[in-house]
Amino acid sequence: MERARPHFAAVVGLIALTFLYVSYGMPDETPQESADKTAGQFLEKIPYALEGWTGRDVGVDEHAFNILSKDADGWLVREYRRGEDRIFLSLVTTVDQRKLFRVHIPDICLPAQGWSVMERSSQTVQLAPGRSLLATSLLAEKAGYKSQVLYWFSSGNRFIDSKVLHRFLLVWDGVMGERTPGTLIEITAPLVGNDRKQAFRVQEDFAQLLQPFLPAEPDGSSV
């Protein structure tokens, strides 16, 4: 024991120091308490009429409803039409972005609903002159119908296309003492023929109109 006494002091000392650090260096509020409760209110301001586009709310099935009710602080699922162009907008927001990770990304949701994801790629979306973000693009197929899904996350005031990077920034924000809201933005366009470029043009056009109503501002690059 004599031999171990300095080791014992070191172990006790380090644990005690850590205890003091986490006890006095932590925020007083829990993440849920400190999270901005108004973060989901922007959903109410998304207009049904958007420069030629007309929207209507679309119901979700019970399975999706159960997941969203449990893990999301707000969501919106709408169909927008403009002439022959048609897109589906899905926004899911959480006041504490950690909960956003419990919401299934389209890569998981689509197969759950019987869609096959044929391709997955990254796509630059121009939201304004000199302002773009990198989104994930999926080509999905079901019963002969094809759709192109474009989605990205916003984390606080950043746009992100990678769930892994989103997670890293969550940790970083947490270490820095921030508790930021998060949103999953998904724009789906049915493919007419196989014209993916046309579908993307429609999606990009809609994203540009939607951008002013979203909480995050693109600063010329996404993370």
Place this chain on the structure above:
Amino acid sequence: MVLFLSSMGEGFSNVARRFATLMETKLSLSPQTVWSAVAVGALLILLFYPTLGRLIEEWDSNIYYSHGYLMLPLALWLSWRKREVLQVVPVEPTWRGLSLLLTGLVLFSIGRKADILFAQGLSFLLVVAGSIYTLKGKAVLKELAFPIGILFFMIPLPYLLLDPIGFPMKEFAAATSSSLLQAFGVPIFQDGVYLYLPNYLLVVEDVCNGLRSLISMMMVGTVMAYILLPSITDRIILTAVSIPIALGANILRILLTAVLGFYVSGEFAEGFLHEFSGLFVFLVSLGALMGVERILAWKEQDPISQPLSA
């Protein structure tokens, strides 16, 4: 008031002395070992108390980790089984253990600051291992490595890891169940995780993806392998076999639910019987695991498979 506090202090001190004597006589532990363990243990409880609270919340609410309550008692019991070996293993305190301890404490600090339960839980294992390594040395840590390591099963994996595992399992379960039901003449149409029967819609929810069975079966398989099988190869085999057993058990449960839903009704299938079928299937998979263990143990003892002595 002073008298009251002083009596309380004396009372605690008596209890502590009796505890130390008990440890010394029952476990043949020296007083120094007991007191250092009590001191470090008390500090660890103080440090990890909020984490333990969060873990309990998860064990209550997370469908994949309801077995979490069992893990600490299990780890303590596994450590207690090692008491005779620990008495003869050389004790060599070393500064090398501090790197493991520091890693655990830093991870804990990050986990607390960023509110990441997985990091906090993992840090508990590292801090305990690092403390033992520093105070008692490598040989003692080696003996206690498994009881400490088994605590990993009480730490909820982050959803970032659960989803990529859970969803393909859900798809597999839905597709396999659908194929088997069709093979047995039950009319069924599969659309993703939706199984449409003529009179019943069965949705393979997250709770039915088999991940819960997989995590708990892997835990049971790992512990069984460690306790019952001496050979490393056999231990790996038994742990690995727990995976297909868990997947098969989950599919069996979906099949039972679908068959009951089709031949009786959806309400009947998803009522009490659904929960009962879960217990039944768990017992069946436990039996299957024990069966594999018996085969592996018999193979070890079989004289025909033993090399002939010269």
